[in-house]
Amino acid sequence: MKAVVLGAAGGIGQPLSLLLKSNPLVTELGLYDIVNAPGVAVDLSHIATPAKVEGYLPADDGLKKVLTGADVVVIPAGIPRKPGMTRDDLFKINAGIVRDLATGIATTAPKAFVLVISNPVNSTVPIVAEVFKKHGVFDPKRLFGVCTLDVVRASTFVSEILGDRSLATSIKIPVVGGHSGVTIVPLLSQSTHPIPSSISSSTIDTVINRIQFGGDEIVKAKDGAGSATLSMAFAGAEFVGKVLRAKGGEKGIVAPTFVNLIADAEGGAKLKAELGAEVEYFSAPVELGVEGVYKINGLGTISDSEKKLIQVAVPELITNIEKGVSFVGAPK
Ligand code: NAI
Numbered sequence: 550m551k552a553v554v555l556g557a558a559g560g561i562g563q564p565l566s567l568l569l570k571s572n573p574l575v576t577e578l579g580l581y582d583i584v585n586a587p588g589v590a591v592d593l594s595h596i597a598t599p600a601k602v603e604g605y606l607p608a609d610d611g612l613k614k615v616l617t618g619a620d621v622v623v624i625p626a627g628i629p630r631k632p633g634m635t636r637d638d639l640f641k642i643n644a645g646i647v648r649d650l651a652t653g654i655a656t657t658a659p660k661a662f663v664l665v666i667s668n669p670v671n672s673t674v675p676i677v678a679e680v681f682k683k684h685g686v687f688d689p690k691r692l693f694g695v696c697t698l699d700v701v702r703a704s705t706f707v708s709e710i711l712g713d714r715s716l717a718t719s720i721k722i723p724v725v726g727g728h729s730g731v732t733i734v735p736l737l738s739q740s741t742h743p744i745p746s747s748i749s750s751s752t753i754d755t756v757i758n759r760i761q762f763g764g765d766e767i768v769k770a771k772d773g774a775g776s777a778t779l780s781m782a783f784a785g786a787e788f789v790g791k792v793l794r795a796k797g798g799e800k801g802i803v804a805p806t807f808v809n810l811i812a813d814a815e816g817g818a819k820l821k822a823e824l825g826a827e828v829e830y831f832s833a834p835v836e837l838g839v840e841g842v843y844k845i846n847g848l849g850t851i852s853d854s855e856k857k858l859i860q861v862a863v864p865e866l867i868t869n870i871e872k873g874v875s876f877v878g879a880p881k
Contacts, residue, residue: 550793551577553619553661555612555650556626557604558585560778561666561785565625568786570596574793579615580604582626586611612650616657620796623695623789624650624677627667629776630768636669636729637869644876647673651680659686662693662792662841666785670694670728671866674807674830675873683877690841693792694807696733696832697784698777699724702763703735706756707744716742723834724760724805725848726862727869733761734862738852757858795837807832808842816845823848826863830870 552569556562557580569575570593578593578600580586590604605611616622627643630636647667654663659681667673674694681687703724708716721741726734735757737744744753759766767777788804795802809830810817820833836844851859 550574550620550796551579551618552789552793553579553581553615553622553658555581555615555622555624556667558582558589559625560629560775561625561781563589564779564782565623565785566593567596568782569789570598570600570602572786572790572793573599574790574797575600577618578602579619581606581612581615583607612653613657616653616661619654619658619661621662621664621789621792622654622658623664623666623785625666625781625785626650629778630668630764631773631775632768634768636764637672639668640672640872643667643669643673644676644873647676648680648877651677652684655681655684655686659684660691662691662796664693664695664785664789664792666695666781668729669869670696670807671732671830671869672873672876674809675870676877678809679874679877688841689809689812692809692812693788693841694728694830694832695785695788696724696728696805696807697788698764698781699728699733699735699760700805701780701784701787703760706759706763707737707740707742710748710752710756711742711744725831725833726859727830727832727866728807729869730761730865731858732862732866732869734855734858735760736848736851736855738855739849792837795843796839798839800838802837803834803846804837805832805834808835808845810845812842813845816847820845820847824859824863826867828863828867828870831866
């Protein structure tokens with residue numbers, strides 16, 4: 550399968566491309582950026598794995614060339630946060646970048662699966678959808694917001710409070726809602742490794758807050774040099790890997806991802822009923838299939854405190870989604 554990375558020379562783009570070059574399901578890897586993508590491609594092309602790698606710049610129809618024949622397109626293009634910024638502060642610049650790249654995908658690779666990493670994900674995913682609608686090629690089953698880093702963080706931080714880091718690779722905690730601050734809702738009550746009652750509620754509140762705002766730790770530690778890149782590349786490669794396996798026919802793969810709820814009319818309607826709100830997009834555990842979204846799973850049984858977190862998340866999410874939708878509707 551051909552995987553394409555748009556924004557491939559960046560902090561996320563480079564390690565993500567490296568990990569995709571190591572994925573045996575990737576037979577072709579297309580890299581694109583406004584700088585340096587051909588160099589990154591030549592570097593990766595020396596790695597002894599089968600994938601053929603090519604890199605392009607915007608000149609000479611580079612976007613069209615890289616997207617031709619793409620099965621999966623991953624978008625980490627755009628500016629990252631600096632200390633004091635929220636993901637929403639990135640909107641002004643990243644919205645336009647994502648809109649233009651989505652236009653390229655809609656015209657050259659409209660059947661590709663599109664995986665959006667560029668923040669604010671809660672708004673950039675609706676932007677891609679609206680661009681696709683304008684071109685008459687929108688299929689909600691093929692559009693995904695990448696929230697895997699929240700899930701990865703949940704496994705890491707919860708394994709730490711359980712006092713057993715070796716659990717980090719096996720423990721699974723669904724994280725639902727969206728991908729920013731309070732819209733990130735970890736469902737610790739559904740942890741595959743139950744949280745013992747000996748762990749205090751204040752420790753649990755602290756870990757929930759850390760999962761919601763974990764990105765800030767990195768922004769602060771990098772002190773102006775960007776946000777999560779290596780952990781994001783790890784998470785992104787994990788999600789791309791799942792999507793590729795499902796596209797190749799493997800069944801039963803479930804991953805939380807931010808999708809348009811009409812991608813699975815029945816599952817989406819049930820989820821909306823559970824939420825008690827008319828929300829168009831939501832990150833839920835999604836079963837992936839050959840066509841993309843196969844089934845959107847509901848929230849299941851959640852605790853009262855998790856219900857409260859959902860109540861806080863939904864209005865913010867609706868605002869973020871509306872911002873993305875109206876951006877594409879507005880004159881340039
Ligand atoms: P970066 O600045 O290191 O890299 C971004 C790359 O995008 C640069 O190489 C830049 O040249 C390229 N770019 C800019 N405009 C472009 C265009 N029009 N076409 C193609 N490429 C273009 O930033 P970094 O750290 O890689 O972050 C990228 C994005 O990912 C940011 O928006 C960041 O907020 C987001 N992010 C998302 C996460 C998630 O969980 N979904 C986690 C961490 C970051």
